Amino acid sequence: xxxxxxxxxxxxxxxxxxxxxxxxxxxxxxxxxxxxxxxxxxxxxxxxxxxxxxxxxxxxxxxxxxxxxxxxxxxxxxxxxxxxxxxxxxxxxxxxxxxxxxxxxxxxxxxxxxxxxxxxxxxxxxxxxxxxxxxxxxxxxxxxxxxxxxxxxxxxxxxxxxxxxxxxxxxxxxxxxxxxxxxxxxxxxxxxxxxxxxxxxxxxxxxxxxxxxxxxxxxxxxxxx
Numbered sequence: 001x002x003x004x005x006x007x008x009x010x011x012x013x014x015x016x017x018x019x020x021x022x023x024x025x026x027x028x029x030x031x032x033x034x035x036x037x038x039x040x041x042x043x044x045x046x047x048x049x050x051x052x053x054x055x056x057x058x059x060x061x062x063x064x065x066x067x068x069x070x071x072x073x074x075x076x077x078x079x080x081x082x083x084x085x086x087x088x089x090x091x092x093x094x095x096x097x098x099x100x101x102x103x104x105x106x107x108x109x110x111x112x113x114x115x116x117x118x119x120x121x122x123x124x125x126x127x128x129x130x131x132x133x134x135x136x137x138x139x140x141x142x143x144x145x146x147x148x149x150x151x152x153x154x155x156x157x158x159x160x161x162x163x164x165x166x167x168x169x170x171x172x173x174x175x176x177x178x179x180x181x182x183x184x185x186x187x188x189x190x191x192x193x194x195x196x197x198x199x200x201x202x203x204x205x206x207x208x209x210x211x212x213x214x215x216x217x218x219x220x221x222x223x224x225x
Contacts (some may be wrong), residue, residue, distance in 0.1 A: 001032040001111070009111065013054050013082055016127035024121045024128075031117035037104040044102035049089035049115035055079050058108025062139075063183070065101050072150065072186030074143040076105060084135040086112075090119035091136060150186055158185060159195050160223035163205070163214060172214040 001009065006029040010017040017025070031051075037043055043060060044050040053060070055077055062085065063073045077083055084090065085100050122128045149158050162185060166174050178196065182189040196212070199205045204220060206213040214220065 001029050001034075003029055006032070009054075013080075014128075014131060016125065016131050019127035020121065020125055024125060027117050027121055028113060031114035032111055033114075035110045035112055037108045037110065039104055039106050041104045042101070043104055043108075043110070044086040044100065046099040046101060049119075050086045050102075050112065051115040052087045052090070052113040052118050053077075053083040053102075054111045054113075055081050055083075056109040056111060058110075059105040060102050060108060060110075061105045061184075062100055062102045064099065070186065071101075071183045072146070073184040074100070074146050075139060082135055083139070084132055085139050087115035087118055089115045090122050090132060146186075155187065155191060156195055156198075157223050159192070159199075160220045163212070164217070164220055164224065167214055167217070172217065174212045174214070175210060176212055177210050 006025070007017065009032070010025075010028065020028070037058070043053070046065075057079055060077045060083065061073055062075045062077070062083070063071045065071055083102070086102055088100075122132050149161075153161075159181075162181070163174065166176065178189050178192045181192045181196075185192070196205065196207060200207055202216075202219070204214070204216045206215055
């Protein structure tokens with residue numbers, strides 16, 4: 001990364017920047033690079049240390065992948081967000097292990113800080129370490145919430161909550177396929193199709209090719225509540 005742009009970037013996303021030594025600042029600047037990914041491309045896989053990701057444009061999806069190929073979406077991240085879990089080498093000293101996959105949900109532009117360099121600075125600087133742990137805790141909290149839903153919430157409530165959450169981002173006309181919803185929710189496509197048919201019969205939604213229109217938002221909220 002250009003040395004003139006580096007302080008502006010790090011102050012915007014990493015509040016510990018001014019607590020670093022000049023040598024630590026140089027380390028992070030030299031280790032930060034721009035990348036572009038197309039929709040559907042893998043950004044981070046299990047067993048690697050991709051680095052700390054900052055999203056400039058686009059959207060990323062973090063998920064777990066079972067041996068049978070089943071996916072459970074843990075989070076989606078949008079422009080301005082920082083992802084630490086893609087740098088597991090920076091978390092080893094804290095005893096945190098997380099087999100996470102991250103794909104580009106849309107064409108995305110990212111800035112990535114090399115994992116090994118970030119890990120070294122984080123181990124040396126208490127302010128960087130504190131930021132790392134807080135960011136990790138927030139992501140893990142999201143993951144626990146998702147697992148609680150899967151384990152303890154009826155699927156009709158989960159689906160209603162998912163559609164309402166999507167409507168905040170997309171409005172009442174959602175560009176979603178049954179396959180996408182199944183991947184996001186960690187279930188079989190057939191289960192999603194069956195429940196969407198029920199919602200359609202109840203006149204809560206209308207379905208088209210790759211589109212779900214919410215026609216009764218209040219009824220969806222009743223399911224969630």
